[in-house]
Amino acid sequence: MMTVSTPAGTGARSAVEPAGRGPALVMAGSALLFLGAATIFAWSLSHWSDTPREVVASPAEVIGCSLATIGAVLLVLNLPSVLTDLPAWAVTTTVAGLVFVVVDAWANGTLAVAVAQEVDETTYEAIITSWLAFVMTVPKIVLCTVGLVAVGVLGRRHHAFGTGLLVLYVLAGVSAIVPPFMPLGVVGSAAFFCTALLRRSER
Secondary structure (H helix, E strand, O other): OOOOOOOOOOHHHHHHHHOHHHHHHHHHHHHHHHHHHHHHHHHHHHOOOOOOHHHOOOHHHHHHHHHHHHHHHHHHHHHHOOOOOOOHHHHHHHHHHEEEEEEEEHHHHHHHHHHHHOOOOHHHHHHOOOOOHHHHOHHHHHHHHHHHHHHHHHHHHOOOHHHHHHHHHHHHHHOOOOOOOOOHHHHHHHHHHHHHHHHHOOO
């Protein structure tokens, strides 16, 4: 009977290598999310006299939201790989919240821009201050707030990371209360990046 042998360790490498790319992909996603949110913030500050409709209709909104969308997608797909020491419910809740960040960033860079370019100031103000606009942000607010604070507290309790990351995750959870994704994009991306950097240093 003929048998086919494989080099020792081949199977182990194939199982480890995909997970090994996780920290790098989380860092890339965090950087893109941060750049996207920071781009929108910077444009808003440098054009502080513009109306909300004018800011949303700007090229910076499209660029920032595009970067943030790609970054958030990378985080949704890879963040669990750097949070392996935590209870599954906390990680799942955080990832579910990030799915709504993807939706929020994509919608702001496409639908909101299209609307802002077609309507006047009064109509746009009525749209963004409506109850429907707020309700659409509730899943992101609830899931990200609960998930990020839980990751911070449980990560510290399980000795997965130190007090500094605990503070970052709690601040990210608090920033998620703000309906637009940008504050969470800045603070949350810092927490995710530092977590991935920590995991990478442990390899």
